[in-house]
Amino acid sequence: MFQKNLKNFFLVVVLIFFTSCTSSNKPEKIEQKKVVPLEFLYKSAYDNFQSGNYNIALNLFEQVEKDYSYTEWSARASLMRSYIYYETGYYTLALTNLQRFKKRHSGNKNFVYVEYLIAICMFEQINFVALSQEPTELALKQFNKIIKEYPKTSYASDAKFKIDLINEQLAAKEMYLARYYAKRGKWTPAIYRLNNVVKNFQNTIFIEEALHRLVEINYKIGNINSAKKYAAILGYNYNDSDWYKRSYNIIEGTNIKLEKTKQKKSLKEKIKQIIQMN
Helix, strand or coil: CHHHHHHHHHHHHHHHHHHHHHHHCCCCCCCCCCCCCHHHHHHHHHHHHHCCCHHHHHHHHHHHHHHCCCCHHHHHHHHHHHHHHHHCCCHHHHHHHHHHHHHHCCCCCCHHHHHHHHHHHHHHCCCCCCCCCHHHHHHHHHHHHHHHHCCCCHHHHHHHHHHHHHHHHHHHHHHHHHHHHHHCCCHHHHHHHHHHHHHHCCCCCCHHHHHHHHHHHHHHCCCHHHHHHHHHHHHHHHCCCHHHHHHHHHHHCCCCCCCCCCCCCCHHHHHHHHHCCC
């Protein structure tokens, strides 16, 4: 009796084994992914971008990249995603996407635009009051790269203008620190900062003030010859400026009246109002 039951048990086990093997070998039905036509997908993405539906646009452009990765539209979609990130202030995401673009589409005809957008994203991250100037230096390097590699493009022209703004910002930072130290009677670091403006930022709007502050500080600490030297430089180059008149008053002990004439503000003066740190 026991042997009969044992025989039946093994028979059931064998049947289950073969049944499971048979069922596992049965091919499963795979549903094909529905691919949206390229023209419709890209147009929908672009329409959402123009309507300000940025999240939807980003998702749709990403779908274009995935479904049509071997077409030129994939590169265009990637650029659009980078631009949307830039436009909405997500500069880090824009930079990440642009670096990925450079690896995937190295021969793309829009490469100069990619390099320019990288520079602009760096430029937008410059903090005018931050102690660290790393974003400033990175932007400066990237703009110089554009000028060197794409000199005859409109991007190079704009890069030169942006470099002028960056130099103004760097000079503004030096002047801010110079004033800070001077107000506290820390003459050595103040003079160091002012000399940096005179040496490295001669073409900025801060050069006249820097020379005058050097006259002012050197006169206060008894370096009369140095004060006269900087006053002479200021007078030779900017003898009509109020900064020179102030320096002249210090050196000669006179009291020339400073006349403020009403005049139309230049672009540089408008920039100065934005970036100088009084």
